[in-house]
Amino acid sequence: MTGTHRPHLLGLAIACALCAATAHADDTTAPNKPRELEAVQVQGNVLGSSSKENVRTYAGSRKVIGSEDLANGANRSLDDALQQVPGIKIFDETGTGVLPQIMLRGLYESRSGRVQVLEDGIPLSLAPYGQTSLSLFPVTMNQIDRIDIVRGGAAVQYGPNNVGGVINLVSKPIPERWTTTLGEKITAGGAGRYLRDTTLSTGGYLTPDFGLQVDADWNKGQYWREHSGTDVKNLRLRAEWWLADDKLLKAQVQRYVANMDMAGALSVADYEENPRQATRPLDRFTGRTTRASLTWQQDLGAWGPFDQSQFTWTNFSADSSRNFIVGMRRLATETWRPDLAPQLLQSAPRGFKVYGSEPRIALHVDSGNVTQQWTAGVRAVREDIDFLVGNTGLDNGVYTLVRNWQFKDRAWSAYVSDAIGLFNDRLTVTPGLRYEHLNSTYLNRANGISTQNNVRNALPGLTVGYKASSQWYVYADAQRSLRAPQVTQIIYGDNLDSELAWNYEAGARYMPVEGTSINLDVYRIDFDKQIQLDNTTRTYANLGKTRHQGAELELEWSPPSLRALKLSAGYAYLDASQQSGQYAGRRVPYTSRNQLNLGASYSRGDTVVALTSYYFSKAYSDAANTVRENAIASVGQLPSYWVWNMQFTQMLMRAGSSTLKGTLAVNNLFDRRYWYRGIDTSPWGRQAAPGRTVTAGVELAF
Template sequence: MSYQNLDGKVRVRAGLSTTYSVLAIAIASATSMSAVAAPAAKNETTVMETVVVTGSVIGNSDIEDVKEYPGARTVITRDQIEKTAAGSIDNALQRVPGIKVQDESGTGVLPNISVRGLKASRSGHAQFLMDGVPLTLAPYGHTGQSIFPATLSMLDRIDIVRGGAAVQYGPNNVGGVINLVTKPIPHTWQTEISNRLTVFDGGDAPLNDFYLRTGGWLSDTFALQLEGNFLKGESFREHSDTDVKNFQAKAQWLLSDTQEIQAFLQRYDAETQMPGALSPQDYEQDRHQSKRPYDDYEGKSTRWSVKYIHDLPFADSAELEVLTFGHKSERLFKWGFNSAGGHWADPALHATDVRTSPREFTVYGIEPKMAMYFGEGKSVTQNWIVGTRYVNEDIDYKLTQTPIAGGATKVPRDWHLDTDAFAGYVSNEIGLFNDTLKVTPGLRVESVRMTFTDRGKKQTADNKVTEWLPGLTVAYNVTDQWVTYANAQKSLRAPQIAYIRGLGEEGSELAWNYEVGARYTQDATSFNAALYRIDFEDQLQWQSSTQTFDNIGKTLHQGLELSARYVPEVLPALSLGASYNYLDATLEEEGANKGNQLPYTSKHQLGWDATYAFYGMDTTLSGFYFSDSYTDNANTSAEDATGATGKVPSYMVWNFNLGTDLYKDDKGKLRMNVAVNNLFDEEYYFRGIDTSPVGRYPAPGRSYTLDLNYQF
């Protein structure tokens, strides 16, 4: 029989007469490291009836998983990444409806990603996974991605799930889940070498991205893949030297016809200068310059995971999965600080001190879960998912300040947070009328105990949070092409270390998420429309200017997302894509700012791409548009002299890509892509970014890219 494992992978189990080798190969046809194919079987198998046991609500993060998914969802394939000239993960997300990116570097090292109006700073309200494993520094106590240990060259696709996944994937799932899927282990040994060279208008040196991958099946039961990615050079700004090294190794071992182990190991090192914001006057004079000579960043992370999968002989189909994961990470921001009067971050003023924020993270987690399928061949089916997870987080959180003119170093903060978090979840996808209607009730419970220590003040405080988080999703297959869906789920973001700091018991940020929509899929043509609403209670907002969290109370995020892909039958060489998002994100707490638009949120967003293939070449014109936004809760329109407040103007960016195979045969191929990003050199900027929150933070201008990829 064929069925899906806990990550949605299709497997084929042959009849009893099949040899062990063939069974092992069949199991290897898919793993959590994406669609891994094993060596070709020598014996023929008889495929029996199909039973599907789905132990992951997002399945395999593949295009096929989107078709009947009961919520708004987008999968960006490797082909789309290439054709839209994306040079980084955050750049690849720009055209997804509901996602907004503040690109502070042009290199993708420190992405700032907002989902449906939730704050973008260090992507702290976006839950990132890599192959289904949490990517964040600390899933509970520090959700900000101040280390982002992922590079675009290593990814096969990106799955953006905006709604419907909160029961299984938590916490910090208010804005949904973004799953980064790495490249699969190929069924025969394969090596890939690529080099991407980008030159920015106004830049002093190019940015080079070199990638190497080699891997395959060493035997019928063991597969291995090794990867290295090296990013070095500068972006379009002064003071932007970048050096990133990313190494990954993954393995799969088939223990028997019903058991397997998957392992992953990563080492990530990043160093980058941070050019910072500019005063309005300096921006108009030269947007490529930098006035923040002391701003730098370093990050290091060692990550690992091991997954054990066992197919169990009960129910119509069942599977046990045990995932263990962990990482040890450290990062250091350094920035200029003015303590002589005026705003500390005003780029027009000279810094008097240098501040650093060294932080260390040690995280360990274990998550056993089971999927059970009942009702094979019946009009009513049930797909149960039951799981639990334990996570321990150990965070060291410091802040130092050293006078530039010389003197003693002060340590304003020396904090420690130890977190023990237990979660349990259960859901049951009930299929009615031969799976035409699927109703999935679910429940998640989070119990989090945090111990905060202020080492400087020699104070310790405990903080405990327990929340019950129900969810319900419904999908109705109107026809083979049309699916309507609705979902409602309660989500949380646990108290952050920078907010707890011994102030007493602090509760979580809580939100109810609602969606209703419809999706059409016919071959390569598709359409999706979704209405969404997020009711947020006690939302915390990081104030970069004061370096503190403010509780802004209730906020409301609601809107409409549209996306479409059209490939004409009469002209299959043409592919057209478009997306639109309307977002109304407002403050709802009583006070002078009630009803005002949340900072940095754009009411209107557009994305588009058009690809035409001719004479062996693919040409793509793509782009995105975001309407203007405010910088503060008061919705101040006029820009002040420092650039700390005022509207952020709208912007529209066009990209062009030309791709072709220079060489191709049965043994390998050499492909070339030539791209121009920001084709018309749109000059736009952001505000309020982390360690340089005052002024205009320039976005990347026009750049030219040559990408060569050889696989053999």
């Protein structure tokens, strides 16, 4: 065991918070830190614990946003935090983070469809193969301790849909002693609109071997626009049971319910008049999911020729439903016009049942001059997806069933890699191979026609990392990546081919002294074919070969004479171009060539002041790179923008181990006006980005 501690009943902890907190302060035998398995040399996954220490010798471009940066960086949601990472662009339509739109290295599809997002290593997408989008995002800020953004080198172990990289959201650890945190934030969006975010996290070890954690969040009110009512509830229960020093059983169950009005896009004239208004009063979103997972982790010790080994078996399930309800016109040329009164109410409910199981083993051997760590695993996933679309005439009340489809995906994958350490582990070479096997069945219930699609792909990878000195680490990697055919692509584009790409990357990290780091990488992504949604016709088309290449630079500096001051800067250059077809040589839609991030924080005593900003250059919203907006504003150049955020954090009280903290944040400090286009159910017009908001918060921990 890593320590001993006394059990504390939840009811007693809440009823006698201050007394219990004082008692905890004297309990030096109860460290408030996560426990770990004994075998520290064998690592069960390529990401390790997703800590900043893991980043230093990781053979790929990678960044971890720590808990302090999440708490102090004017982050209303995880979206705001991700905006600070070079290579990531967020199409933020609400400022709430409920429906994230994440682009990674120029790879974009509605609702973050081209980003592999994990929570504690488990896929968060509605269906890891058939529906990779995040149109249901059951994660709130109070659950997350840190964010691990891995842009290269992880494709062998984490797939599919890993072309641009992997984002792993790491939960806060269950503390050794019982701890409760209550939080309340109110965001003012102007014109009398307020959004309240109420959080509760409570948990700890009830016995030396058994711990529980409850996280609850309720987000209710209006964001900064008209027709923006929001009601999102998230409840999660986690448990850890140490059956022995080398055996850990982890379980989790979660219920997430979201109801949100969607302000939608505006015509050019309406946007110029007032970007905070809404002209789509019928549009709304509802979502429900129940998620569960069970993980067994055990150190096996010496096993055959291996001196250490670790076995992990993860099982997960999700039962989800989501529905976008939108007002539409009957005439095809007017379908999504935001300036005309709707004639139809379209409902598009989808149901998802997903089950997955993944056993994995890590084996370590040290033969003197050479060390090896083998990692091998198999994952099986079952997906059942129901897809309905129906229209109701607003003038006559007649309901018409437009689509009634069913998708069944049965997939399994296997992967193996061997991290070979040479020259006292200064040089690590890791070859690996992933194999994807997918059988997909599409049934049109209206006519009984069924279509089958099979995917069989071997995906090799190779990473090389070299610790040149205590200050320098250099790396290079190459990997083959895949995204399986998506439900919407099959429906609207009749394209049953997988998207395949080769990813190449090289980079270096330089840490000359404590408090200073420089990270630079260059990359190239070659797509065999990239499928893109045509915003005007709302059909999927194959862009053919595309090439994404660029460079990313990150600087962090804390002056030796003033460690309380932390400065950061980031820059990303992206050249994403179409390589074949009618528009060869033109830029891939929605990609900004230049991105700049600046940040600063200063702490003095119990006060922290932080300033962050991000800049993105202009982009195009169609393959033709049309500059001038058309009449329905479905195409046209997108503006550049530079947004500044600021937060003031003050510790208001300390009593034993209890703390009371207050925060005041201003997002979009200078009220910069800019817009997006082509966001899901509101594709025509200008989708206004959030204006200035002010958030006041208070947090009590005991």
